[in-house]
Amino acid sequence: MSTLFGSGASSTANSTQGDISKDVQVKDPPEDSISDLAFSPVSDHLAVASWDKKVRIYEIDQQGNSQGKALFDxxxxxxxxxxxxxxxxxxxxxAxxxxxxxxxxAGGTTAQQVAVHDQPIRCVEMIQVQGTHMLVTGSWDKTVKYWDLRQAQPAATLQLQERVYDMSVRDQLLVIGTADRYINMINLNEPTKMYKTMQSPLKYQTRVVSCFTDATGFAVGSIEGRCAIQYVEEKDTRSVYNPDYNTNQRKPMFGGVSGHATGTNIATDSSNFSFKCHRVPVPGQRDVANVYSVNAISFHPxxxxxxxxxxDGTFHFWDKDAKxxxxxxxEVGGSISATEFNRTGNIFAYAVSYDWSKGYAHNSPQLxxxxxxxxxxxxxCKPRPGGKKR
Structure with a gap:
């Protein structure tokens, strides 16, 4: 890994200051704001969604060189x-x-329409339901739809409380964040049922949700410069929704168990917590800081x-177990609107782009x-030595 991007850079354990001097810019970026980044699960190809009405696919090599390979409108x-x-x-x-x-x-050059909603589609994810590969879409029409790509109509539709703001999937865990701070957890073994529903532990609008790599929980980011860590199951109480649950060790609920729960019981677990981030102290004013939205959360694979x-134009790496x-x-010179690790975790991509937090009037070609x-x-990105493990 020392030759990654042609650098001999290394990170020292006693420094929390990161280095971005070796970061490389992707060639021929989108012409308008960048809304999403997604690495291929099998290769170093990066898909990029943009407000210029295009999805672009880039090929990345170990020296950080990038080449556009495909796009669709x-x-x-x-x-x-x-x-x-x-x-x-x-x-x-x-939209x-x-x-x-x-x-x-198949060597395609033209995209095929595979799903439709009554309002803009905010999120798309590929999932596996009972052995079948499917697409799940979340929309501002307050629904999530499951699509068997061999059929024109949705296989199922799930009505939500509010508009979908973000969505994340890991194994059989699907987490959906909506307006009014609702968080829905779905076991994809029973995709048309809510496994649990709660309101975000953060007080303001949900901006992003992201599942843990082991599918035992998720992180939530909000516009108030806070991040919350939430587990699906309580750590120290036997779950009435999962009879196979081990009280001494968390296990994902997604190995075939079924259940349905609503409420805030998830918040009684003492290992759930939130913390402040992306806040910049105001010079000369004690305990006063400018607060910035948390736009993206990505877990190292x-x-x-x-x-x-x-x-605020910064990114940080965290160890949730060691807190x-x-x-x-x-600071990278502008808002960071999206992030993503590649499949091996040795490349971290981030988009420096207008995030629309101040509306249309504040967008500018100069950004x-x-x-x-x-x-x-x-x-x-390695866990802290001696950190608490679960």
Whole structure:
């Protein structure tokens, strides 16, 4: 990994200051704000969704060189993108109320419409339900729809409390964050039922949700410069919803058990917590800080540590088990709107782009719009030595 991006950079254990001097910019970025990044699960190909109505696919090599390989068009801003599990297909969802899929494996150059909603599609994810590969779409029409890509109509529709703001999936755990701070947890073994529903432990609007790598819980980020860590099951109480639950060790609920629960019982687990981040102290004013939105949270695929990135233009790496910040990085020159680790965790991509937090009037052609690739080296994302484990 020391030759990643052609650098011999290393990270030292006694420093929490990160280095972005070796970060490399992706060539030929989108022409408007970048809304989502998604790495292929099988190769270093990066899909990028943008407000310029396109999804672009780039190939990245170990020196950080990038090359555009494909793109496809929507009829409105693209708000989300994802890959199929085998890395042959890319799906985008957007303000044109449609999801469109490009089949790279078949050498396709034109995307096919594969889903439709009554309002813009905010999120798309590829999932596996009872052995079948499917697409799940979340929309501002307050529904989530499941699509068997061999059929024109949705296989199922799930009505939600409010508009979908973000969605994350890991194994059989699907987490959906909506307006009014609702968080819905779904066991994909029973995809049309809510396993649990709660309101976010954060007091203000949900901006992002992201599942842990072991599917035992998720992180939530909000506009108030806070991040919350939440487990699906309580640690010290036998779950009445999962009779196979081990009281001494958390296990994912997604090995075939069924159940349905609503309420806030998840919040009684003392290992759930929240912390402040992406806040900048005001010079000369004690205990006063400017607060910035947490726009993106990504989990490292190997170590289970995670990143946060925000409107303050910084990103940080964290160890949730040790409740410790591993690294903080300098301001990158603009809001960070999206982030993603590649499949091995040695590349961290982040988009420096307008995040629309101040509305249309504050967008400007002078604002930066680029994708950066950060080589993850040394101990940057490794859990803290001696940290508490679960």
């Amino acid at each position: 929507h009829e409105g801003p693209v708000l989300s993108c994802c890959w199929s599990k085998d890395g042959t297909k890319v799906v985008g969802g957007g 044109d109320k449609a999801a469109r899929m490009l089949d790279l494996g 190997q170590h289970g540590t995670f990143s946060t990135a925000g409107s 410790h910040r591993l690294k903080g990085y300098p 930066p719009n680029k994708i950066m690739l950060h080589p993850v080296v040394g101990d940057e």
